Amino acid sequence: MRICRTPAGMNAACRDLRKGGRTLGLVPTMGALHEGHMSLVTAAKTDCDAVAVSIFVNPAQFSPNEDYAAYPRTFEEDCRKLEQAGVDLVFAPAAEEMWPVVNTTFVEPGEIATRLDGASRPGHFRGVATIVARLFNIVQPDRAYFGQKDAAQIAVLRHIVRDLNFSVHLIVCPIVREPDGLAMSSRNRYLSTPQRERALVLHQALAAAEKLATSGELSAEVIRHRLQTSLAAASDVRPDYVAVVDPDTLLPVQDVSAGALVAVAAWVGTTRLIDNLVLPPRTKA
Numbered sequence: 001m002r003i004c005r006t007p008a009g010m011n012a013a014c015r016d017l018r019k020g021g022r023t024l025g026l027v028p029t030m031g032a033l034h035e036g037h038m039s040l041v042t043a044a045k046t047d048c049d050a051v052a053v054s055i056f057v058n059p060a061q062f063s064p065n066e067d068y069a070a071y072p073r074t075f076e077e078d079c080r081k082l083e084q085a086g087v088d089l090v091f092a093p094a095a096e097e098m099w100p101v102v103n104t105t106f107v108e109p110g111e112i113a114t115r116l117d118g119a120s121r122p123g124h125f126r127g128v129a130t131i132v133a134r135l136f137n138i139v140q141p142d143r144a145y146f147g148q149k150d151a152a153q154i155a156v157l158r159h160i161v162r163d164l165n166f167s168v169h170l171i172v173c174p175i176v177r178e179p180d181g182l183a184m185s186s187r188n189r190y191l192s193t194p195q196r197e198r199a200l201v202l203h204q205a206l207a208a209a210e211k212l213a214t215s216g217e218l219s220a221e222v223i224r225h226r227l228q229t230s231l232a233a234a235s236d237v238r239p240d241y242v243a244v245v246d247p248d249t250l251l252p253v254q255d256v257s258a259g260a261l262v263a264v265a266a267w268v269g270t271t272r273l274i275d276n277l278v279l280p281p282r283t284k285a
Contacts, residue, residue, distance in 0.1 A: 001083040003090045007098070007138045010091045014052060014139050017088060022049035026141035026168075028132060031055040032072035032186035033081050036176035040145040041085050043173050052089040052139055053082055060099055060127030072186055091139070098131060107133045107164075109156045115250035116152040116263060117274070120240050125156045132157060136166050144168050149175045149183050151261055151276045155250050175275070177203070183275045190271040198234050199268045202275040205230035209262050213279050218255040220244035223262065231266060240265035240272065247278060257282045 004010040018024050025044030029037050044051040055078055062068035075092065082090055106126055112118070113125035136144070146154050154172055161170060176184045181203035182196070191199055205227050212226050227242045245252050247261035256279050263276035 001079070001087055001090060003079065003092060005093055005097070007093065007134075010052075010089070010093075011138050011140075013089055014141075017050040017052070018140070023142045024048060024139070025051045025171075026135065026139050026144045027051065027053045028135055028144065028146070029053060029055055029078075030057045030071065030186065031078050032074050032189075033078045034176075034184045034186065036147055036149065036184040038081060038085060039176050040147060040173050041082065041087060043171060044143065044145050045086060047143060047171070050088045051086070052091060052141065053087050054091040054135055054139075056091070056093055056098055056131070057095075058098070058127055058131045059095055060131060061121075061124050062127070063121060063123065066121075067187075067190075072189060091135075098134060106130045107160060109160060112156055112159055112250055116241055116243055116245070117265065118152065118156075120265070125153070128153055129156060129160050133160060133164065133166075136168055141168055143171050145171045145173060147175060148172055148278070149185070149274060149276065151247065151263055151278075152250060155248055158248065181207070183273070185273060187271055187273065191268060195236065195269045195271065198236055199271075199273055201231060201234040201237055202264055202266060202273060205264060206262060206275055206277050210277055210279070213256055213262075218257050218282070220253050220255055220260065223256065227262070227264060231264065236269055238267040240267060 002013060004013050025048035027040045027044055057071050059068055107129040109125050109129045118125045158170060180200055182200055208230050209223050209227050212223055224242055224244045231237055231239045243263045244260050253260050259281040260279045261276055262279060265274045
């Protein structure tokens, strides 16, 4: 497994991997890898001839009061996992390589970047879009793999790919959960034991909403209210957003007959967690 530290070195290594028409898959990460990340690697290994993984804690997607400095960095452990999984190439640039001090160019995703996580984290999706666009330009992958847990990010990136004509196919893989249902996240390690228990309310609230929808409820407002009620019952949990939206535009829907993204974000203590599920279109009897 080769490790590249510069965009030029990574670009050259990726050209070598694509020789002879070989397909290349990219798994963008911020490191602190868990089974959710590794499920993306497994999917990429299944689909593609070669797999590259980026490990970069992107300063551009953190607000000044967020956890950029404290974000877990476990590079050596991450590399062991990736090598065991058969990854061909790891891109691990320094911050100044991907976000130069003199940078004046950004990718502005537009109105979609102000919805869900973008509403409570201003500038977050501009930072994500700019760095992911740079990764796509450097790596030029055939496919890029993301987890469903980051549903709002996926919607933003789909718009970026369409609007900027990137020739990459976005692959969305299912959320990987702990045995008790908690969505795997690098930030879970911030939780104390009592907080870890209380964090289960996110998944439990979504499960209650899903049960309501599958029993025949179509009203998005009724489903959203069920989510709010479930979250409000938990101590030390402060909801950030509770939403029932179109999964492509992230705009609210009136009813879920055509399908919907049901998404939550909440602070558990000082840790912000997200989770979601997708309701499929309702089939007519």
